[in-house]
Amino acid sequence: MTAESRPWSAPPATGPVTATVRLPGSKSMTARALILAALADGPSVIEAPLRARDTELMAAGLRAIGVGVDTTDPARWVVTPGPFRGPARIDVGLAGTITRFLPPAVALADGPIEFDGDPHMRKRPLRPIVAALRTLGVTVDASPIDGLPLTVHGTGPVEGGEVVIDASGSSQFVSGLLLSAPRFAKGLTVRHEGPPVPSAPHLRMTTHMLRAAGAVVDDSVADVWVVEPGTLRGRTWTIEPDLSGAAPFFAAAAVTGGAVTLAGWPADSWQPVEQAIGIFRALGAEVTRSADGLTVRGTGTLRGVTADLSEVGELTPVVSALAALAEGPSELRGVEHIRGHETDRITALATELGRVGATVSEFPDGLRIEPGPLHGAVFETYADHRMAHAAAVIGLSVPGVELADVGCTSKTLPEFPELWAGLVAQRS
Template identity: 80%
Template sequence: MGAVTAEARPWTAPVASGPVTATVRLPGSKSMTARALVLSALADGPSEIRRPLRARDTTLMAAGLRALGVAIDTSSDDAWTVEPGPLRGPATVDVGLAGTIMRFAPPVAALADGTVTFDGDPHARNRPLRPIVEALRALGVVVDSSPSGGLPLVVHGTGMVEGGEAVIDASGSSQFVSGLLLSAPRFGKGLVLRHEGPPVPSAPHLRMTTHMLRAAGAVVDESVPDVWVVEPGPLHGHTWEIEPDLSGAAPFFAAAMVTGGAVTLAGWPRDSWQPVGTLTELLTALGAEVSQGDDGLTVRGTGELRGIDADLSEVSELTPVVAALAALAGSPSSLRGVAHIRGHETDRIAALAHELGKAGAGIVEHPDGLDITPGPLRPATFETYADHRMAHAAAVIGLASRGTELTDVACTSKTLPEFPELWAGLVTGS
């Protein structure tokens, strides 16, 4: 049932002729939109999702929940409406290449009455899923999976999940925890979920999950490290205000830093559920000035890019763009704490090592990161690996390196379909 992927679109990255100065309005956060869709589908009344992200991952999520019997109207770009209904199979869910769908939707499917089949793009079958599958089985759900514990997956829902206690190793992805927590209020006994293993990456995404659960009326206790307790109870319909996507803003901020310009992300809330503090520290260490005002979040280039020694485990989605900045910096960098991104859309550590090396950087690859020594830039063709963040990294390199070609820029449709046009307008000032 593999998804139809967009035809490859080769692209020449535009070179910056001067400082990039602009205000950008970006679509909503993928992470918040995905969570809002799931919580709304499981609620006891209607919900509205304001300024959602319309992109491949989120439209596939909406389609998957629709297949389970949820009425979702995505006709407006300003607000989507969700009317929950009885969850039922048989249904088929196309996850595309989205970790959010393959990890958030199976626990929802376990609450459906009937059989739900999951599959997606070819590479989706390589993305880790076993911890969710094993946790659902421990909670009494019958799940058929591939020999590796991943896709294709069949969840045999009975209309209810008893719930109780489960132990999980979520060191491969915080989405394993989020996926179980989002459905847990609907489990008969709720859920006590315990993580055992190396640290869970992307802690800010877990905080977003628990914040949003509480906003929908759930009772969640995360006071004990690596243990999450969700009480059984209703989730309420809610109006979700989706913030601009912070990870999606990273290449635009990088453009200001590389060119000595200034980029403002409009509509940024003063109280955010995304890790803006961590991003600020990181970009400041790299040589930027970051400020927040009524007009949004602004990043200014100071004319200097500095190498950094950084643990990126909390903000691993930023690794490709940070690695590109490190390749353009004035001194070497060491990036670590991101072993789990080898299981993202592609093995991002290996992919970055290969592509940045082609562009002239000296690279030492480690199990959990990269050492990057900037070198003389040379024209290169960047393979994008069907990975939107790899395309973002290549675009950042292209700001300073004429002749940077991308094998495919269409992969940016995963989270920001208008990226090539937005980027070209930003860089050329048109």
């Protein structure tokens, strides 16, 4: 454990959990809004942003290259574009969004921009972004595996053109290139060649937000994205509540037979809500939408599932925890890409669910989970917020689950321990 580690006992539920929760904004939307605002032709406002380590590091990175990012009001950030300039050093922490979204943007800077972060980030894949930028004529210094530490030598304009990449490791490789593409002199065509790109809903979020900022994007051909050169408009972005961050709270309802409502859910969402609803229903929960928000109700039964999670890989840790508490075995597939997240989530989940008594087998792209008599244990979190969420869900039903470090939840939801304890204390 690191010096900042914060051991924590997961509170068990003593009855059905019934609550309405209000969660901060989507990390994915906040990160995209920050980049688009920094590249825009005038000021932008980001309403209800996620204020957490990942997004604060993104804001700090933009400030380092000359962008005004005023976060004085936590509910209303103001972004004022300015000419990107170096030299600058950017700390990415453990944020994949920064390492995939900012390098293409800072290629437009005047001067060298250095990137580095937490030790594990030096293992995370960046080669498709590095190779694409080099194809476009940008000078990039990188580690022997084309990862961090990394320096982008910005020279001002980027000509653009066409790149071919393998984005099977992360949809963020495509998103990162597309977000800056309108500012390239010739725009950009991105072609993916390789196994399917995971997390397709996040790519749709990127193209929706680009169009909302005034970009012309053609994604009518599978695995090809064409962005025309043009101006991005400053505007007001209203950030939705974070669906992935809500998953453990919804799981609390499913595990305890209670009901949890996520307040403030929009009628039309840019997040993969339909896929998430389908998974919770397959597990045995009821899901409804109303003016009050998105509600998950437990039915007293948790069923094993066979599910392709390729479009909602971020849900894998919480779904795995539910599978370990279900009445029958589950197979979760399509998530090989999560081996390259904050940790190798497939191996980490197999190890930790096994530690508390489940029988877990690994596939290259997922897990088979057979429930068994579960028992308390120290659940390692691997500096990974989603692993902490999984442990908290297990702890609802299994006394004695101790998280090695709950502090890692600060990556996307610093108040998670307090919110979770308050949730478990609210019973019907």
